[in-house]
Amino acid sequence: MKSVSRMATTALQKTTHPHLHSHSDSSSASTPSSSSQNNNTMASALQEKEFVAQFAEPHTPLPPQEIQTRQRSQDLGHSSRNLSVKDFELVRTLGTGTFARVWLVRLSNPAEQDRDKVFALKVLRKVEVIKLKQVDHVNHERSVLADVAGHPFITTLITSFSDHDSLYMLLDYCPGGEVFSYLRKAKRFDENTSRFYAAEIVLIIEFLHEREGVAYRDLKPENLLLDAEGHIKLVDFGFAKRLGNRETYTLCGTPEYLAPEVIQSKGHTTAVDWWALGILIYEFLTGYPPFWHQNPIEIYKQIVSKPVHFPSEPYTSPEAQDIIRQFCTVDRSHRLGNVQGGAAAVKAHPFFRGVYWDDVYYRKYRGPIIPPVRYLGDAQCFDTYPDEKHGRDVYTHELVKKWDHYFEDF
Amino acid sequence: MSYPSAYQEAIESLNQEVSRAQPSDILQFCANFFAQRLEGERADLLAGPHSKPPAMSGSAFPGRFGANSNPFGDGEKLGSAGGISNVIEEEETDTVESPAAPNFSFGAGGSFSSPFSGDGAGQGPPSSFKPAADGFPDQYGMGRRTSVSAESLNPTASSNDNWSPPFHQKTLEQLTRLRKSISGNFLFNHLDDDQSSQILGALVEKPIPAKDIKVITQGDQGDFFYVVEKGTFDVYVNPAGEFQPGPNGLGTKVATIESGGSFGELALMYNAPRAATVMSAEASCLLWALDRITFRRILMDSTFQRRRLYESFLEEVPLLASLTKYERSKIADALETQKYPAGTTIIKEGDAGEAFYLLESGEAEAFKSGNPAAVYQYKKGGYFGELALLNDAPRAASVISKTEVKVATLGKDGFQRLLGPVESIMRRTKYETGVEDIDPLSTK
Numbered sequence: 034m035k036s037v038s039r040m041a042t043t044a045l046q047k048t049t050h051p052h053l054h055s056h057s058d059s060s061s062a063s064t065p066s067s068s069s070q071n072n073n074t075m076a077s078a079l080q081e082k083e084f085v086a087q088f089a090e091p092h093t094p095l096p097p098q099e100i101q102t103r104q105r106s107q108d109l110g111h112s113s114r115n116l117s118v119k120d121f122e123l124v125r126t127l128g129t130g131t132f133a134r135v136w137l138v139r140l141s142n143p144a145e146q147d148r149d150k151v152f153a154l155k156v157l158r159k160v161e162v163i164k165l166k167q168v169d170h171v172n173h174e175r176s177v178l179a180d181v182a183g184h185p186f187i188t189t190l191i192t193s194f195s196d197h198d199s200l201y202m203l204l205d206y207c208p209g210g211e212v213f214s215y216l217r218k219a220k221r222f223d224e225n226t227s228r229f230y231a232a233e234i235v236l237i238i239e240f241l242h243e244r245e246g247v248a249y250r251d252l253k254p255e256n257l258l259l260d261a262e263g264h265i266k267l268v269d270f271g272f273a274k275r276l277g278n279r280e281t282y283t284l285c286g287t288p289e290y291l292a293p294e295v296i297q298s299k300g301h302t303t304a305v306d307w308w309a310l311g312i313l314i315y316e317f318l319t320g321y322p323p324f325w326h327q328n329p330i331e332i333y334k335q336i337v338s339k340p341v342h343f344p345s346e347p348y349t350s351p352e353a354q355d356i357i358r359q360f361c362t363v364d365r366s367h368r369l370g371n372v373q374g375g376a377a378a379v380k381a382h383p384f385f386r387g388v389y390w391d392d393v394y395y396r397k398y399r400g401p402i403i404p405p406v407r408y409l410g411d412a413q414c415f416d417t418y419p420d421e422k423h424g425r426d427v428y429t430h431e432l433v434k435k436w437d438h439y440f441e442d443f
Numbered sequence: 444m445s446y447p448s449a450y451q452e453a454i455e456s457l458n459q460e461v462s463r464a465q466p467s468d469i470l471q472f473c474a475n476f477f478a479q480r481l482e483g484e485r486a487d488l489l490a491g492p493h494s495k496p497p498a499m500s501g502s503a504f505p506g507r508f509g510a511n512s513n514p515f516g517d518g519e520k521l522g523s524a525g526g527i528s529n530v531i532e533e534e535e536t537d538t539v540e541s542p543a544a545p546n547f548s549f550g551a552g553g554s555f556s557s558p559f560s561g562d563g564a565g566q567g568p569p570s571s572f573k574p575a576a577d578g579f580p581d582q583y584g585m586g587r588r589t590s591v592s593a594e595s596l597n598p599t600a601s602s603n604d605n606w607s608p609p610f611h612q613k614t615l616e617q618l619t620r621l622r623k624s625i626s627g628n629f630l631f632n633h634l635d636d637d638q639s640s641q642i643l644g645a646l647v648e649k650p651i652p653a654k655d656i657k658v659i660t661q662g663d664q665g666d667f668f669y670v671v672e673k674g675t676f677d678v679y680v681n682p683a684g685e686f687q688p689g690p691n692g693l694g695t696k697v698a699t700i701e702s703g704g705s706f707g708e709l710a711l712m713y714n715a716p717r718a719a720t721v722m723s724a725e726a727s728c729l730l731w732a733l734d735r736i737t738f739r740r741i742l743m744d745s746t747f748q749r750r751r752l753y754e755s756f757l758e759e760v761p762l763l764a765s766l767t768k769y770e771r772s773k774i775a776d777a778l779e780t781q782k783y784p785a786g787t788t789i790i791k792e793g794d795a796g797e798a799f800y801l802l803e804s805g806e807a808e809a810f811k812s813g814n815p816a817a818v819y820q821y822k823k824g825g826y827f828g829e830l831a832l833l834n835d836a837p838r839a840a841s842v843i844s845k846t847e848v849k850v851a852t853l854g855k856d857g858f859q860r861l862l863g864p865v866e867s868i869m870r871r872t873k874y875e876t877g878v879e880d881i882d883p884l885s886t887k
Contacts, residue, residue, distance in 0.1 A: 079746055117686065130590070131589065131590075132591075165592075166592075166594035166595065167592065169595045170592065170595065207768075213587065223516075225514070225515045225516035226515075226516070228514060228515055229515040229516075232515075251590055253588065253821035255587050255588065271590070272590065272592065278768045278769045278771075278772045279778065280746075280747075280750060280772070281774065282596060282598070282739070282742075282743040282746075283590065283592065283593055283594075283595040283596065284591075284592065284712055284713055284739070285590065285592035285593065285713075286590065286591065286592075287588050287589070287590050287591065288591060289588060296629075296712070297629070297630070297633050298630075298739060298742040298743065298746075299746060300743070300746045300747065300750065300776075302772075302776065325583055327584070328718065329591075329709060329715070330708060330709055333629060334629050335711070337459075337629050337633075338456050338459055338460075338585040338629065339456065340449060340452035340453060340455075340456060341452075355448070358448045358449060358452070359448055362448060362451075362452070363452070363455055364451075364455065364778075365776060365777065366777040366853075366857045366860055366861055367448070367451065370779070371773075371861075372860045372861055373859070373860060373861055373862055373863045384766065385514065386514065387513070388514045388515075396691045398513070398515055398612075401515060401516065439852075
């Protein structure tokens, strides 16, 4: 443990702590930082590869109150100045987004004991990020992920780095694939299965909102992965944002899951995640979201004006219907999770009767779906994606001059 | 006393409809509203192929019936033996057991089939998978849904630039027509008067001089919303998803938009490809245009300013002095704005107190019975009725608006829902400071 932490502080520059870089104010303050910078220049990519290799395997969860303070999680999520994409071998694509692609990767030229170790590498093209006006969002993503690294149900940002064209986030690999795939395959989940996933998500939301002050803003089955044991890992923090005590205004999310206050630009808070959880549980139980239409405008009209309606088939219990209706309440002063008690009130809802929340957090319940994972780097649970299109826009000198300093945290 | 949530939702949507339609015959309007809703719901029920209401007994909550049972189904706790409850493979022929039955497990041996194998191993007759035969919406797109996002904007008040919304002069008739055009739109119908007039002012004239000019093109990125002032426009959709060169590139004509109509509203939310091509159907048409950034900034700036105003007002209320910043922002979030003309009795002496008020603009006065002179004057930032949060004592005075006023109000029930009883919030001052005497509830 000791050598690990030393490795971390020397090999990885702590960009989340800018005071470490300051060197002008007083000599006593500048001594440690300059020595660590010396070490940094000497630290090789090799050392950093050793460092990241140890995070390829799952760890026992830290208690939620220790995630911010324990060394192991503090070592995680820093920017690396030595690693580059050449240190990884791209195996195959795990997912694509509008400006990002996630790869299954191995270490290139690995040490003998690290040969089987795999990671997920999220690659964002700077020019696309700029074109889609997502510069703020990718910076939020990196910094929020760095802060929450270590939570049992959230993807772990091991380190990040960048080169001329792209930004990279090295994440733990979650071999079970998307809950989305299992849900579409099965059409719908039974109530116990839905409750299991909902319970793990409640713990994620509680942690993000009440310990970190972070709104996630893109909950949906596509962003939930299963690990080898069938537990949830929340991925894609592209819209996550630290709110403090303020509301925020940028419209973002996924049409079917947008809260009414987001659609109507009323300023929104962490309460949007509870709304989305209601939509998610509904979709688990019925196989489709409560508000849907081919034309997004029609979805939005329904969201702001129509109550959630439950079909006669499949049967949903009164408790499930009640928790969904309480989450999907337009008036935020009535919305479960946002009202007094916060997440504790959610946990006490009859839908979760009998759930031992500590056992959920420490992964004592067996996952209802055990992914068919045959070996460490098995990716059969992921869909396949077409290769990247060629002839993308170029990150020109002008763009570099104007924008590159916005990416310096990577 | 709280109402069932389904009831509150019904009332909420009724409220929205009423404020949108402003009906003259309220009772008739409400009757129609509920008749329609009922009809829709009954139709949905009838459309379901089977009606087999599963019995509640022994169903989804094993936890209720035994101390050692598992809320996630049988045998899921690590180390325990038994099957793994799994996702449901559709089984339409099975009429004995509801598909939602909890003990749907894959045999006692703990074996499981790959969720990708799709043969429903261990569940009786193999695959009788019938898509869309069980009330499953057959048109629902089952693909991955992509995220959407507008550009991130920061409120003007918290940044350095001095942005102010553009203003384009319009005649009274034009304004009336525009107001009518957008009043039913869900992106506009909840705006307050100030926001609406800023939005109306920002709409800019866009003349379309000739016939067959494409205002928006299917597949292109969209930034503007349009209201038709004069002329007609045809809407075309190409099934390929975008306008294509060549004779049939427009696709099929699906609609015509006339004066008073509008199109392109999705562009006010985020940048998305246009779903249709809209082309002028005659010469000398006139449009009003509004771009997304202007629209979103107007709403954001006014909401941001109002929220900061409310928070600063709340800081001045001694009763709420011990609220944390987070709690104050929650209350500010829940405050509702109301307007009253001069001379309105906002609270009445002797009535039960239900809500408290912050005076956002205008002036008001407090009167006590038997005293013709006002006993107190309220100005912007003033507050009254706050004791209602504490107890059910009748209002000690009446408050009457002196000018037109705008108040922000929150009911006792709303306050308690968000933060719990005020008594406990006030009492915590005592523990935080360690001073016994300042318990504001101690009766001396």
